[in-house]
Amino acid sequence: MKGLCTSDFKISCSIFTLLRRGGLNFRRDERLRRRHEGTVLNPATKPLLEVLTSGSAYLQKKGIDEARLNMEHLLAHVLHCRRLDIYLRFGEHLAEPQLGVLRDLLRRRGEGEPLQHLLGTVEFAGREFVSDHRALIPRPETEYLVELVEKRLAAAPPARVLDMGTGSGCIGISLAHAFGRPTVLADISEDALDLARLNVSRLAGSLPVQTVRSDLFEKISGEFDLIVANLPYIPRAEIATLAPEVRRDPHLALDGGPVGTEVVFRFLEAAPSHLARNALVALEVGHDQGVATADKAASLGYTACEVVPDLAGVPRFVFARAPEKAAPPDQKDASQS
């Protein structure tokens, strides 16, 4: 350090600082210049707003309802952000890898693949369920059924719950959270049960939830204080006339038999031996099947049969209490003597 005085040191420091600052500025300016050039010169990048507008127009041309909303969801999915955050990012540009993914999603959506399958999840009763081709996409009206059931039983939670025809598991898992009681998820479809198990592992934590493959009550043992069932109820001949998105739901989830009420009526006939005293049965049925289903339940001895409208006023829910059980023979004798 011989010969270097304090002032020399200060000068060399400020030169160093200047050089460093200049260098940094230069590098930052260069980065900005390249990014700008990239967006202007590279035809593969596009402003987000332009992507949103052109994508929405494409989906509209393909006859997709709520095209812009669909496009916003797809964009948010690709950008890994919340849908509303897109509005804060209009100035950004999308690069080719993102555009490629988006193009593929748009094509599939345009061909009628449901949005929920493309996103891979659907929100139901405040939780995010995995949703794909293996089971029916959970619907908002079913969410309302769960809400109604929770309200009815809030004061006296059921000791044991069965979700018959569980599909993704959305009803049963939601009720397990609401009541914290042993809950059985049953379905005839192994595919649906695979998906239900995945949702159980993601969402049910340590709750006592069990899955069973069963054609209605064939493999179900014991009694329940609550059975909720959203079984298939579409008349078979109508399936071909449904919207393309709905036809992507599994056939087993839709086909209610020639009239549409066959599976639900079979359920009502078989359920009583699995219902505890005064147990509640809650069903979702077709828009025009409420009265026929409640009448069928009443004819089988269920009590307090009731048709309840959904939020759109459609009478699609049926509530009923378990038929009175015949008294065991020794009790009968005692009451007769």
Ligand SMILES: C[S@@+](CC[C@H](N)C(=O)[O-])C[C@H]1O[C@@H](n2cnc3c(N)ncnc32)[C@H](O)[C@@H]1O
């Ligand atoms: C309309 S989906 C409802 C799925 C789910 N519970 C929901 O609300 O999103 C009907 C479900 O019932 C199942 N299912 C159809 N027939 C059945 C049967 N005989 N026994 C048990 N489950 C059945 C289907 O596999 C399907 O998962």
